[in-house]
Amino acid sequence: MSEARLDEHATVRERIDARAAAQGDAPFLFGPEADITLTYGDLRERSRSIATGLAGMGLAPGDKVAFLLENGPWTASLLLATLYGGFVAVPLNATAGVPQVAYVIEHCDASVLFISAKYREQFAAALRACTRPLTLIETDIDRGPAAWSSAASGALGTALAAQDDALLLYTSGTTGLPKGARLSHRAVLAGGENTALAHQLTAADRGLCVLPLYHINGQIVTLMGPLACGGAVVMPHRFSATDFWSLVARYRCTWFSVVPTIIKYLLDRAEAEGWAFGSAPELAQLRFGRCASAPLPASVQQEFEAVFKVPMIETMGLTETCAPILSNPMPPAKRVAGSPGMAFGNEVRVADDAGRPLAPGTVGELLVRGNNVLTGYYKNEAASAGAFHDGGWFRTGDLGYCDEAGYFFITGRSKELIIKGGENIAPREIDDALYLHQAVLEAAAVGVAHAGYGQDVIACVRLRDGFAATEEELIAHCAEWLGAFKAPSRIHFMAALPKGPSGKIQRLKLPELLASPA
Secondary structure, three states, rough: OOOOOOOOOOHHHHHHOOOOOOHHOOOOEOOOOOEEEHHHHHHHHHHHHHHHHHHOOOOOOOEEEEEEEOOOOHHHHHHHHHHHOEEEEEEEEEEOOOOHHHHHHHHHHHOOEEEEOOOOOOOHHHHHHHOOOEEEEEOOOOOOOOOOOHOOOOOOOOOOOOOOOEEEEEEEOOOOOOOEEEEEHHHHHHHHHHHHHHHHOOOOOOEEEEEOOEEEEEHHHHHHHHHHHHOEEOOOOOOOOOOOHHHHHHHHOOEEEEHHHHHHHHHHHHOOOOOOOOOOHHOOOOOOEEEEOOOHHHHHHHHHHHOOOEEEEEEEEEEHOOOOEEOOOOOOOOOOOOEEEEEEEEEEEEEEOOEEEOOOOEEEEEEEOOOOOOOOOOOOOOHHHEEOOOOOEEEEEEEEEEOOOOOOEEEEEOOEEEEEEEEEEHHHHHHHHHHHHOOOEEEEEEEEEHHHOOEEEEEEEEOOOOOOOOHHHHHHHHHHHHHHOOOOOEEEOOOOOEEOOOOOOOHHHHHHHHHHHO
């Protein structure tokens, strides 16, 4: 495990001020749609302006500021400025349904909500359901709210500490109501530092952010990561497979962060791209891509690298750990396909139910300890108490093992484990086998009740455009790779699998969807 370089007493305000003092004219953020460039000096001035504007509205340090916005330069500025002012940012998940958004708005205690015109209409019912006063500020994601310049300014609070809450980020809520993870200034800075440490980022690096800023990956990896190393980020409004490589070339991006579904989209249109991958001078500066938020099948990683001629680094992170906990090392160090890598900047171990460490090769629960770990869950003492073992070890709920060399392997979630006839089956085994079939774009296996076995294996699949496969064909394919016992007994073809904001398939929602009448 490598050590982080974080000053554990720092705050986001101190980090922004230090960057502005050291490299005020260096670019921090590019907004392609509006052709906006924000330097570190601009970031400090905008952070001060927004923070004092919030104080002028009567907000005090520690108060919650929510936003429901697409990605853009002003969205990113608002997020950082909220932290700069000592307030707590509450990014709302725009892919959640109206009931979940309504719950989060009510639960988080925010008194102000920045919202785009699109989402104001889409979530009108959630806004009406709020029982306390809530100030809505309609906001352009590139330029900000039209009336913001006339907002009264207040005094910038000075009492900021590293342990103060910075983000209140709600988990996706695949089962039950979402929980609000309290993430401190120390934690969000550690998440950025761990990203920079794992990927050897410097001030010369420029990342492409195509994941939403209401998700931990967008917030920490591609925003706090550059802030940690003094680099820059390119932030289009959304992911576009058509524009992806043009943005990398135009802005001379050296890295990007994506999810497995995006990788498949890029592969699907690779033959239509006009770039000579591996030799195009416009892409020569690209060092690597990184993949997180969902397991990356080894076959997909290998295909990506063969087609696009750039290393794809598999990683693993959680909301509660400010994104990265594991990463494969950078080339020329050894990368292990099928593994999210080793610990960087925090401690990770595999433990039994009592929290005791297990020997290499033994499956148990992954535990994490470090500056990047959440403080607790907002207004949920029971969940906070149950989230930790003694010694500050956070319980991830992920099952896996570590090999002798320190590389971790994930076998599934404790709640997702399939137990068929008394034998444990990791759903990812079936997923990976399905992804080896050229017709499969998305796949997720799940256990369902069975009178004889206790549980049986089924799988849900989305096919790639222009490809075909039958249920019998895919079952036979899985049996060839896994044996008949682990192969799914049924394949359900779907137009889309349910996903969270990062693109991670929400496996536990599948049985409910399959049981619902069409």
